[in-house]
Every structure is written in structure tokens, then in C-alpha cells.
Amino acid sequence: MIPVQGFEGQAVAVLGLGRSGLATVRALLAGGATVVAWDDGPHASDIAEAEGIILRDLTKPNAFEDIACLVTSPGIPHIYPQPHPAIAAALLAGVPVDNDIGLFFRSLAEPDWDRFDQLPRVIAVTGSNGKSTTSALIAHLLTEFGRDVQLAGNIGRGVLDITPPEDGGIVVLELSSYQTELARSLTPDVAVFTNLSPDHLDRHGGLGGYFAAKRRLFAEGGPDRCIIGVDEVEGQMLANQLAQSPADDRVISISSGRKLTGPGWSVFARKGFLSEYRKGRQIGTIDLRAVPGLPGAHNHQNACAAYAVARTLGFSPRQIEGAFQSFAGLPHRSQTIAEAGGVRYVNDSKATNVDSAKQALRAFPNIRWICGGLEKEGGLAPLLEASGNVVKAYVIGREAAHFAMQLKGIEAEICTDMSRAVARAREEAQPGDTILLAPAAASFDQYNSFEQRGDDFVSIIKDLLGEAPA
Template identity: 75%
Template structure:
């Protein structure tokens, strides 16, 4: 647990009592604060009272007497499409609003660090797609190389729930735009930007606001080194903004597909081969094609970003490559769950938007594609040019028929449920094909989250091939 600093003797309000909210309450209490809480869900409030916490309706002006700060959970809107009533009330009362990320960065360093031989470091990873895989891969490489490391943020544990830093430790944080947008303190040692595609536009007032939320980690965070994916204009803009010129190796450019020989320091992948270039010459190369935990060009971009971070932290190419070879992959992200009768089964339930689904479709040949769910803003048009490898689509979700109508030129079957979609795909799949769950949609029409959707896919597959 990271005890929040400089809150002893104060009263702090916490809005939202999910995973991060509960950890925030404990960290504030450990720092000596008195905590009052609110959650829009009745069960969470009942549990808070049972735990001895004071529950206040923070939308009421009288609730702010004596409160010095509001800490809000990342899933709660603080500006667009409209601020939560409690946040608006905090503004009216003149109470500063922060989140657990801001508390972490102001509390992580302690006087104990004075006795360390090697100062701990914080690596942050943000972007639209690949954040989780990149973060987990960095953590895995460090652990396999014997470097003490912790993984937290938008993956695994809440940032305030991790252990205090050890000598020379690296903390790897996956940070979403929801987390970077509001944090009052952002001071990573290394920061990674993977890529950008339209997502969460209602929450950020459009694509510009979405990018601005992620850009804060670099423009205001001031990392010592930045690893920037430059396959989109936003990444190229950000790399240019952070660099002092062609020889500035504080910015490591990363690409999946483009040769970046002109950058002072670059890591790129082309045709399945990773190459690291420094000062105009190649210094390392790795064949990524046989690494089962990192299939497809999108995962090769993740590998390049993780490679760049590991090299920045002083790891050698052989150690990094060895760790990558054994990397098992993350659940629900291009996760190869089974192979039977020459058919591979891949769970990419995390492909919740069109861009991530496109990357999944590009990673495999002869695909029996399970797709559909709660469609996101913008429609499915960008998917259409990438359907060439799809043998047949099995569409799930409450609006399966409408989803299927947006997939011209391929055979589709309206299945609605995962059970029927998997059953039909397993029955029809032939050797050499891949049954791929890459929904290109949110899960909330049928499931609580994408993990539950992926677990259902895995269970349905195993029930039929075991």
C-alpha cells in the first residue's frame, strides 16, 4: 500500500468505491486522513457503512464542510458529456479534484529512497490500443531479467495498492485517458505512447480532447525519455514536439511497418523482424514471427515499444529476446486458447473497437470471425477493407442483424449468442483456419465486461473440442 502523503489531519472525500476507489480510501487512511465517501450504487454505500466509513451524498453543498480534496474514480465523468453532480459540487465549493494517479505520483517517493543504491523508476504506458500488452510485456521482461518490478494502473492492481518501492525497482503503469486527463501530478521517468484511434469520444468531447488527455502525460509529465509510436499523425506530432532535433535520443520512435533509419534512436518492425537503430546504424535485430504470445503486426508494435523501454533501462538485447520468446500473452488479447484438428482458437475479446479488430483480422489468415456487440460511435466502415481473410462472420449481440448489414462482401450468420456462434464456427471450421473472437464492439449489451465475454468464448470452445 502507498500511503498518501501530506493529508494527515485533513478530511478527504472519495467518489466511487470500485477497485481503485477502495484502494484510495485505504491509502488515504494510512496517510492519516479522515475519509468520507459516496458511490451511486446502493450496495457499495451499504458496504462502506458496514466498513465504518462515513457516507455523504457529495452532490449536496452541505456535504463539503471541512473537506479539503475530492478524489474521484476514473470511470466517473468529470467534464464530458457532463460532470458528475458531486464533481460539480466540489467545483462550487472550491475543493480541488484529483484521482488516484495524481495521489500516487505525489506520494510514491519517500525518505527511504535516500538509502537506495539505485533510485526506483516509473514507466507509464498510454495510447488507444496495445497498452495492456505493452505494459505486461515490459513487466515480464524485467521480471525474467531479475529486475524487481510491479505492474499496476489500468491493469492488475490499483496504483495505490502496490507495495512501497524497493531499491532499483521499476513500476510499470498502464494509464488510460480517463486516468491521465485529471491527475494533478504526472511525473514518469519513462513514458510510452502506443498509437491513437477514435475511442471514448463522448468522454473527451471529441478526438482532439481524447488526444489531449494522453498528451498530458508527456507535455506536463516531462519524462526523461519518451517512447512514441509514430504510425499516426498524432504520434508524429508528439515525437516532434518532444524532440530538440534529429540527434535527440531522448525520444525513441517506434513503428510497425515503417523503416525509421533517420531517427536518433528507433525501434521498428517490418515483415516480422524487429530492428533497433541508433545514430544511423542497426544495433540489434530479432525475428518476432515465431513468438506465439505476440502474433500480428499490432503485437510487433507492442514488442518494439517494450524493447525500447527495456533498452532504456539498461537491459541487453539477448536478455530481452529470451524473455519475449517465453512471453505467454495476456488473456483476451490475441490469446491462443486451443488448437484442435488443425484449427486454432483465438480470444481477442479486448478488441472492443474497430481499430483493434482490424489489427486482429490482419494477424491471421482464413478466419471464422465471431463479432458483434454494442456498436461504438463511427460505424464499421473502416473494417470493410480488411475483411479479405474472413471466411465467414458469426455475429453476436442484441443488434446482430444491424451489425451484419455493415459487413458487405462476406458470408455472415446471425447467431446472437456466443453459444450458437461458437457451435457453428467449430462445426464448420477446417484445418488451417482460425476461429477468432474479435468483436469490434463493446460487451455491455450481453456481458458485464469484455473479460466475461472472453471467458464465455473460452468456455464454449473448450466444451466443444475437449
Template identity: 70%
Template sequence: MIPVQGLEGARVAVLGLGRSGLSAARALAAGGAKPLCWDDNPAARAKAEAEGFACVDLKAPGAFDKVARLILSPGIPHLYPVPNPVVAAALEAGVPVDNDIGLFFQSFATLAWDNYDTAPRVIAVTGSNGKSTTSALLHHILRHVGRPTQLAGNIGRGVLDIDPAIDGEVVVMELSSYQTDLARALTPDIAVFTNLSPDHLDRHNGRGGYFAAKRRLFAEGGPDRAIVGVDEEEGRFLAGQLSEAPGDDRVIRISVTRKLTGPGWQVFARKGFLSEYRRGKQVASIDLRDVAGLPGAHNHQNACAAYAAARALGLAPKVIEAAFHSFGGLPHRSQLIGEIDGVRFVNDSKATNVDSAVKALAAFENIRWICGGLEKEGGLGGLAGVGDTVRKAYVIGREAAAFAMQLEVETQVCGDMETAVAQAVAEAEPGDVVLLAPAAASFDQYDSFERRGEDFVAQVQRYMTR
């Protein structure tokens, strides 16, 4: 646990008692603060009370009297589409609003570091797609070379649940736009921006607000080194803002759409090969085509980001390359489930938006595509042109018929996962890939993309055991 510093003796309100909320309450108490907890769910309040925390209705008049700060869980709106009433009350009372990420950054460094040979470092990864794989891959590389490391944030442990850092440790942290948008302190040593595509637009009042939330990690955080994906206009703009001159190697630009040139530091992947250039000269190259855990261009972008971060830490290219080959990938992200009679089954349930689904579809050929779910804002127009690799789509979800009508490929309305997998298995031929890449959220039928992916795996395994 990371005890919260700077709030000793203070009354601190905590709204939302899920994983991050309870973790924040524990860390606040460990640091000598007095948490006042609330959640509209009685079961969540009961769990907090069982741990000895006081639960106080933060909607009650005077609830924020003598309160130093409100700590907010990431799922609770603080500004758009409308502020949560408790947040509005806190701001009206002049109480600052923060989250567990802000508490972490104000508390991570301790006086014990004065005795370390190498100060601990934090690498924070954000972006629309690839955050989890990039973070996990970088964590894997560090473990491969024997560097002490912890994985935290949206993947691994909660940021306040990790252990206090030891000499030379590197904390790899995955951060969402919800987290970067609100944190009052953001001070990573290295920050990574993978890419940007439309997502969570209601929470950020549009694409501009969404990008602004991501940009805070760099503009507010002032990292020593920034790794920026420049395949979208926003990434190119961000890299330009952070650079003092074209040759400023504090910014490492990454791409999977073209060769990057110039006097700076670049890492890019083309035709399955990752290349590193510095001052206009190539210094390393890695063949990614046989790296089983990183299939497709979208994973090659993740490889570029993790490679650049590892290089910024001083690791050698050959060491990083060896670590790539032992990386097994992540569940629900281009995860190979198995093969039946020459047909491969791939679970990419994490493809919850159009952009991530397009990237998953580009990684394979002869696809039997299982898709559908709760359609996100922006529609499905970005799926135009995917038909070259898709043999047929099997559509699930409560609005499967409406979803199917927007696709430019042969479709079959299946409704549920069991039916979709059964039909795909019945029609698949050797060389086909049955791919779950929903291009939609899961909440119309499942409580998370993980549950959806687990259902797909369970359905496939029924046929593997026959």
C-alpha cells in the same frame, strides 16, 4: 499500500467506491487524511462502512465545506459529456478534483529512497490499443532479468495497493485516458505512447480531446525518456513536440508500418523482424516470427514499445529477446485457446473497437470471425477491406442484424456466443482460425470484455472435450 502524503488531517471526499475508490480511501486513511466516501450504490456504501469509512452524501448542500480535495473514480465523467453533479458541486465550491493516479505520484517517493543505491522508477504506458500487452511484456522482461518490479494501474494491482518500492525497483503502470486526463500529478520516469485510434470520444468531446488526455502524460509529466508510436499523425506530432532536435535520443520513435531513419533513436518492426537504430546505424535485430506470445503486427508494435522501454533502462538486446520467447501473452488478447482437427481458436475479446479488431484480423488467415456487440461511436467503416482474410463472420449482440448489414463479408446473424461458436465449428475446415474479435463493446450482453472472452473459451472447450 502507498500511504498518501501531503493530506494529513485533511477531509478528502471520495466519489465511487469500486476498486480504485476504496483503494484511495484506504491509502488516504493510512496517510492520516479523513476520507468522506460516497457511492450511489447502497451495496458499495455498505462495503465501505464495513471497513470503517464514513459515508456522506456528497450531493447534499454544504457537503464540500472544509473539504480539501475530491478523489474521483475513472468511470465517472468530470467534464464531458456533462460533469457528474458531485464534480460540478466540488468545482463550484473551489475544491480541486483528482484521482488515485494523482495521489500515487504525489506519494510514491519517500525519504527511505535516500538510502537506496538505485532510485525506484516508474514506467507509464498509455495509448488506444496494446497498453496491457506492452505493460505485461515489459513487466515480464524485468522479472526475467531479476529486476524487482510491480505491475499496476489498469492491469495488475491498483496503483495505491502496491507495496512501497524497494531499492532499484521498477513500477510498470498501464494508464487509460480517463486516468491521465484528471490526475493532478503525473511524473513517470519513462512514458510510452503506443498508438491512437477513435475510442471514448464521448468522454473527451472528440478525437482531439482524447489525444489531449493521452498527451498530458508527456506534457505534464515531463518524463526523462518518451517512447512514442509514430504510425498516426498524433504520435508524429507528439514526438516532434518532445524533441529538441532530430537527434534527440530522449524520444524513441517506434513503428510497425515502415523503416524509421534519421539521426535519433528508433525501434521498428517490418516483415516480422524488430530492428533498433541509433544515429543512423543498426545496433540490434530480433526475429519475432517464432515468438508465440506475440502474433501479428499489432503485437509486434507492443514488442517494439516494451523493447524500447527495456533498452531505456539499460537492458541488453539479447536478454530482451530471450524474455520475448518466454512470454505467454495475456488472456483475451490474441489468446490461443487450442486446436480441434486442424482448426485454431483465438480469443481476442479485448478487441473492443474497430482498430483493434482490424489488427487482430491482420494477424491470421482463413478466419471464421465472431464479432458484434455494443457498437461504438464512429461506426464500422474502418472494417472495410478486411474481407481478404475472413471466410465468414458470425455476428453476436442484441443488434446483431444491424451490425451484420455493415460488414463487407459473408455473414450469419447468430445473436449469442453459443450459437456463433457452434456454427463456426460446424463450418470450419483444417487451417481455419475461429477468431473472437468483436470490434464492439460487450455491455449489451456481458458486464465486461473478460466475461465475454470467458464465455467464448467455455463454448470452445465444450467441443475440445468431446
């Protein structure tokens, strides 16, 4: 646990008592604060009360009279589409609003760090797609190199729930826009921006607000090194704003699909090969095609980001290449489940938006595509440009018929549920085909989460192939 500093003897309110909220309460108490908390759900409140946490309805009048700070869980809106009533009350009362990420950064450094030979470091990863795989890959590389690594934030453990890092320890944080937009303190040593595509637009008041939330990690965080994906104009603008000159190697540009030139520091992947250039000279290259845990161009971008992080920490290209080979990938992200009868089964349930699904469609040949669910804003038209590898689509979800109607030029069968979709895809698959779950939609019309959706896909495949579930 990271005890929260700066609130000893003061009253702090916590809104939201899920995993991060409960960890926040415990960390505040450990730092000497008095805590009152609230959750709109009775179940969460019952759990908190059983733990001895003092409950206070923060939506009631005068709830913030004695409160020094309100700490809110990431999923609770504070501006758009409209603020939660408790946050609105805190704003009117002039009470600072923060989240657990802000508390983490203000509380991480300890006085006894003076005894360390190597200060602990924080690597923070944000972006629209690939940040989970990138974060996990960075943690994997550093673990392979013998470093003491903890993975936290939007993946792994809550940030305040980790163990205080020791001499030379590294904390790798995956940070969503919900987390970066509100944190009052953001001070990573190394920060990564993978890419940007439209997502969570209602929460951020549009694409500009979404990008602004990501940008805060760099503009306000002041990291020593910035690793920026420049395949979109937002990343190009961010890299431009952070660099003092074209040769400023505090900014490392990364790309998947095009060669980066110039006097600065860059890492890019083309046709399956990663290349590192510095001051106009190539100083490293890796063949990514033979890395089983990183299939497709989108994973090659993730590899470029993780490679750049490892290079900033002093590790050699050959060390990184060796560690890449043992990376197994993450569940629900281009995860090969099985290969049988010449057919590959791939679970990319995390492809919850059009851009991430588009990347998955480009990663495999001869795709029998299982798609559909709770459709997000913007429609499906951008997927069509990446549909050349699709043999047929098998559409699931409550609105499967509407989803299928948008797949112009793609043969589509309305299956509605996962069992029928997998069964039909398997019946029609030929050797060399890939049965790919890449929904391009949220899961909440039929499942509680993308993880549950992916687990259902995996379970059905195991049953059909006669394998015991892992």
C-alpha cells in the same frame, strides 16, 4: 499500500467506492487524512460502511465546506458529457479534484530513498490499443531480468494498493485516458504512447480531447525517456513536440510496418523482424515470427515498445530476445485457446473497437470471424479494408442483424448468441482456418465485461473439444 502524503489532519472526500476508491480511502487514512466518501450505488456504500468508512452524500448542499480535496474514481465524468453532480459542486466550491494516479505520483517518494543504491522507477504506458499487452510484456521482461517489478493501474493492482518499491524496484503502470486526463501529478521516469484511434469520444468531447488526455502524461509529466508510436499523425506530432532536434534520443520512435530513418533513436517492426536504429546505424534485430505470445503486426508494435523500454534501462538485444520467448500473452488479447483438427481458436475479446479488431483480422489467415455486440461510434467501414483474410463472419449481439448489414462483401451469418456462433464456425471450419473472436464492439448488450465474453467463448470451445476448462 502507498500512504498518501500531503493531507495529514485534513478532510478529503472520495467519490466512487469500487476497487480503486476503497484503496484510495485506505491510503488516505494511512497518510493521516480524515476521509468522507460517497458512491451512488447502495451496494458499494454498504461495503464501505461495513469497513467503517464515513459516508457523506457529496451531492448535497455545503458538502464541501470542510474538504481539502475531492478524489474521484476514473469512470466518473468530470466534464463531458456532463460532470457528476458531486464533481460539479466541488468545482463551484473551488475544491481541487484529483484521482488515485495523481495521489500515487505525489506520494511515491519516501525520505528513506536516500539509502537506496538505485532509486525506484515508474514506467507508464498509455495509448488506445495494446497498452495492456505492452505493460504486461514490460513487466515480464524486467522480471526475467531479475528486477523487482509491480504491475498496476488499469491492469493488475490499484496504484495505491501496491507495496512501496524497494532499492531498484520498478512500477509499471497502464494508464487509460480517464486516468491521465485528471491526475494533478504525473511524473513517470519512462512514458510510452502506443497509438491512437477513436474511442471514448463522448467522455472527452471528441478526438482532440481524447488525444489531449493522453498527451498530458508527456507534456506535464516530463519523463526522462519518451517512447512514441508514430504510425498515426497524433504520435508524429507528439514525438515532434517532445524532441529538441532530430537526433534527440530522449524520444524513441516506434512503428509497426514501416522503416524509421534519421539520426535519432528508433525501433520498428517490418515483415516480422524488429530492428533498432540509433544515429543512423542498426544495432539490434529480433525475429518476432517465432514468438508465440506476440502474433500479428499489432503485437509487434507492442514488442517494439517493450523492447525500447528495456533498452533504456540498459538491457541488451539478446537478453530481450530470450525473454520474449517465454511471454505467454494476456487473456482475451490474441490468445490462442486451442488447436485441434488443423483449426486454431483465438480469443481476442478485448478487441472492443474497430481499430483493435482490424489489427486482429490482419494477424491470422483464413478467419472464421465471431463479431458483434454493442456497437461504438463511427460505424464498421474501416474494418472492410482488413477483411481479406475473413472466410465468413458469425455475428452475435442483440443488434446482430444491423451489425451484419454493415459487413459489405463479407459472407455473414446472424447467430445472435456465442454458443451458436462458435458451433457454426466449428462446423464449417477447414484445416488451416482460425476461429477468431474479435467483436469490434463493447460487450454490455450481453455480458458484464469483455472478460466475461471471452470466458464464455473459451468455455464453449473447451466443451466442444471435450477439454476440461483451465
